[in-house]
Amino acid sequence: MAATDRGSAELAAKAKKQLASGKAADPLEKLRLVCLSRGASGIKGIGRQFRIIDDDGSRSLDRREFYKGCTDFGADLSKEEMDQIFDRIDKDRSGTLDFDEFLQALRPPMSSARRELITKAFRKLDRTGDGVITVEDLRGVYNCKHHPKYQNGQWTEDDVFKEFLRTFETPNDADGVVTKEEFFNYYSGVSASVDNDAYFDLMMRNAYKI
Incomplete structure (x- = not known):
């Protein structure tokens, strides 16, 4: 991701x-x-x-x-x-x-194709369609069963979800709610680190099954 x-x-x-x-x-x-x-x-x-x-x-x-x-x-x-x-x-x-x-x-310049992929990923995670991603949205959408800390019993499903949401938030200031703005801010940085359009496309499609 x-x-x-x-x-x-x-x-x-x-x-x-x-x-x-x-x-x-x-x-x-x-x-x-x-x-x-x-x-x-x-x-x-x-x-x-x-x-x-x-x-x-x-x-x-x-x-x-x-x-x-x-x-x-x-x-x-x-x-x-x-x-x-x-x-x-x-x-x-x-x-x-x-x-x-x-x-x-x-944000660094980004192609319309990349913006569309990011939007599709956000919409898939925002199961309730209220414009934000929360733990409740991730149930049934994000599979945590392959996470090593879930597999060894150290973390619950909710713990894995919360850790995933923290990816898009600033350390020490996470509120468990990811807005579309935060999602785009994060992926604009990711996009800037990936020069190849085909690789960015593959990465997003594999990560979010879109």
Whole structure:
């Protein structure tokens, strides 16, 4: 289901090299590389960071919250660079950034075929069709019987399900509910670590039987 450790490590090394070269003049590309330098989970990490800062639950960020989110995430951006990113995404000049629009702009470019596969996988797991994946959704959809800790009796079925859901969440901040945004954030990083379209297609189809 996840990116290979090797693929994620190669992605992180490549992004770090590009950052160190100083060739990423575009602030948004620079922030994207900062995320990818943390491996395949980098995009989902900044997504969680901004959700934490969104105190009022508006699913939008004002300029102050955006500055704080970038700084807390450890992005080495100047105030001018953060302003450029904010102004570029805030096309309607409302003074706030919509979560989804920001993350869509930040995700590495992905083909429509890859996006369609990710959407199909999410829909298959979201058995209730309520827009989120929970332990209840996974019953009868995700087979845990091959997990070694289930086989040796160390974990229950629910334990395996919870561990699977944590894949898509930020460590130490898992709530057992995976949104479509979190699912896409995770797989946008995985996609960036897989150059070959045929391999990505095979990986997704095998993992989710789609």
